[in-house]
Amino acid sequence: MDLTLGEYTVLGLLAFGERSGYDLGNFAERSVSLIWKPAARHVYNVLPRLVSYGLATVRDVPQEGRPDKRVYRITAQGKRALAEWLERDEPGGPSERSVFLLKIFFGGFTSPEVVAEHVRRYREELAATAGIYEETEQRIAGKPENRFQYLTLKFGLERLEASMRWADEALKELESAARTS
Amino acid sequence: MDLTLGEYTVLGLLAFGERSGYDLGNFAERSVSLIWKPAARHVYNVLPRLVSYGLATVRDVPQEGRPDKRVYRITAQGKRALAEWLERDEPGGPSERSVFLLKIFFGGFTSPEVVAEHVRRYREELAATAGIYEETEQRIAGKPENRFQYLTLKFGLERLEASMRWADEALKELESAARTS
DNA sequence: CTGTACATGTAAGTAGTTACATGATTGG
DNA sequence: CCAATCATGTAACTACTTACATGTACAG
Numbered sequence: 238m239d240l241t242l243g244e245y246t247v248l249g250l251l252a253f254g255e256r257s258g259y260d261l262g263n264f265a266e267r268s269v270s271l272i273w274k275p276a277a278r279h280v281y282n283v284l285p286r287l288v289s290y291g292l293a294t295v296r297d298v299p300q301e302g303r304p305d306k307r308v309y310r311i312t313a314q315g316k317r318a319l320a321e322w323l324e325r326d327e328p329g330g331p332s333e334r335s336v337f338l339l340k341i342f343f344g345g346f347t348s349p350e351v352v353a354e355h356v357r358r359y360r361e362e363l364a365a366t367a368g369i370y371e372e373t374e375q376r377i378a379g380k381p382e383n384r385f386q387y388l389t390l391k392f393g394l395e396r397l398e399a400s401m402r403w404a405d406e407a408l409k410e411l412e413s414a415a416r417t418s
Numbered sequence: 419m420d421l422t423l424g425e426y427t428v429l430g431l432l433a434f435g436e437r438s439g440y441d442l443g444n445f446a447e448r449s450v451s452l453i454w455k456p457a458a459r460h461v462y463n464v465l466p467r468l469v470s471y472g473l474a475t476v477r478d479v480p481q482e483g484r485p486d487k488r489v490y491r492i493t494a495q496g497k498r499a500l501a502e503w504l505e506r507d508e509p510g511g512p513s514e515r516s517v518f519l520l521k522i523f524f525g526g527f528t529s530p531e532v533v534a535e536h537v538r539r540y541r542e543e544l545a546a547t548a549g550i551y552e553e554t555e556q557r558i559a560g561k562p563e564n565r566f567q568y569l570t571l572k573f574g575l576e577r578l579e580a581s582m583r584w585a586d587e588a589l590k591e592l593e594s595a596a597r598t599s
Numbered sequence: 600c601t602g603t604a605c606a607t608g609t610a611a612g613t614a615g616t617t618a619c620a621t622g623a624t625t626g627g
Numbered sequence: 628c629c630a631a632t633c634a635t636g637t638a639a640c641t642a643c644t645t646a647c648a649t650g651t652a653c654a655g
Contacts, residue, residue: 344566347504385525399580
């Protein structure tokens with residue numbers, strides 16, 4: 238059976254242990270969010286669908302003082318579906334599709350100052366992201382059960398640093414171009 | 419007026435000069451495709467829409483020996499809309515959303531060999547992309563009118579190299595882990 | 600005679616987002 | 628008393644993809 242990327246992601250998160258929709262959203266935020274960031278509400282669509290496919294089960298958990306929960310757990314069939322997906326080789330996803338890069342690409346249709354300003358703001362965003370990465374790194378470093386999360390984090394860091402180097406270079410170039418014009 | 423990313427992209431490409439839908443598809447392929455790669459057919463939806471918004475005009479060009487064309491040209495209003503978008507500061511787009519990275523992240527639910535194989539294939543894809551980047555670089559280098567395309571290309575190259583370094587590191591780690599297990 | 604380039608468009612589908620809808624408890 | 632946290636769900640919308648639909652001309 239073929240699921241969507243969102244469904245596989247939720248299924249994968251469920252494989253770490255049973256969780257309610259709310260908890261799963263928070264868990265996603267602290268783990269996979271650097272790669273996959275759907276609307277928080279989206280999990281409430283996905284989870285019942287996984288149940289209807291037989292890949293998960295639900296259980297109502299009454300609570301006192303706070304609203305009742307619906308706790309989801311992956312089934313044996315769910316685990317098989319996940320493993321099967323993980324083994325599958327798929328063609329590379331869609332390319333970049335970044336608003337920022339498009340605005341650089343079309344930079345000739347506005348002033349160099351506007352372009353430079355976009356780069357500066359992008360650099361600031363990168364710095365903020367770097368902070369989150371470092372926090373996450375501290376939290377998961379050394380724990381063997383986070384080996385794969387660590388690998389994806391490393392990937393993000395490597396690319397982040399490359400993006401920062403590029404931004405610095407680009408700014409220098411744009412500023413010198415602005416002076417000569 | 420607010421357009422979609424696809425609409426702004428087509429509008430931007432039109433700003434380089436008038437073109438038919440077919441030509442625009444080819445032009446996109448050789449220019450912006452590393453950042454934005456819609457289904458080729460998609461431009462046939464977008465172009466008439468731009469006309470209906472008053473951002474472009476159409477002109478039927480009869481041809482002999484081959485099918486007639488519809489040639490689109492950006493209007494003054496279209497140029498304003500483009501410039502206005504380029505100046506606008508927007509919040510950063512959605513994060514990564516890469517199938518590949520997700521499969522690494524969930525690597526603990528399959529064997530290290532499967533994960534390593536994904537990394538190997540990813541590395542091959544990167545090498546192929548690097549080839550395209552270098553071709554493009556050759557074609558546009560030195561021409562001042564391609565300054566901004568060159569900037570985005572540099573961005574892609576910088577990140578590509580970072581991804582390759584990561585892939586090599588990750589493979590080493592996965593292989594040593596496979597031996598000890 | 601077969602595949603590629605030229606050339607455009609519609610209709611249906613899909614994945615995910617946003618808005619709407621509701622309500623208790625706790626900490627400042 | 629106000630904001631945040633806990634807690635779930637539906638309905639409408641949007642942007643883009645895929646499949647369907649059609650046809651000529653030229654090169655190998």
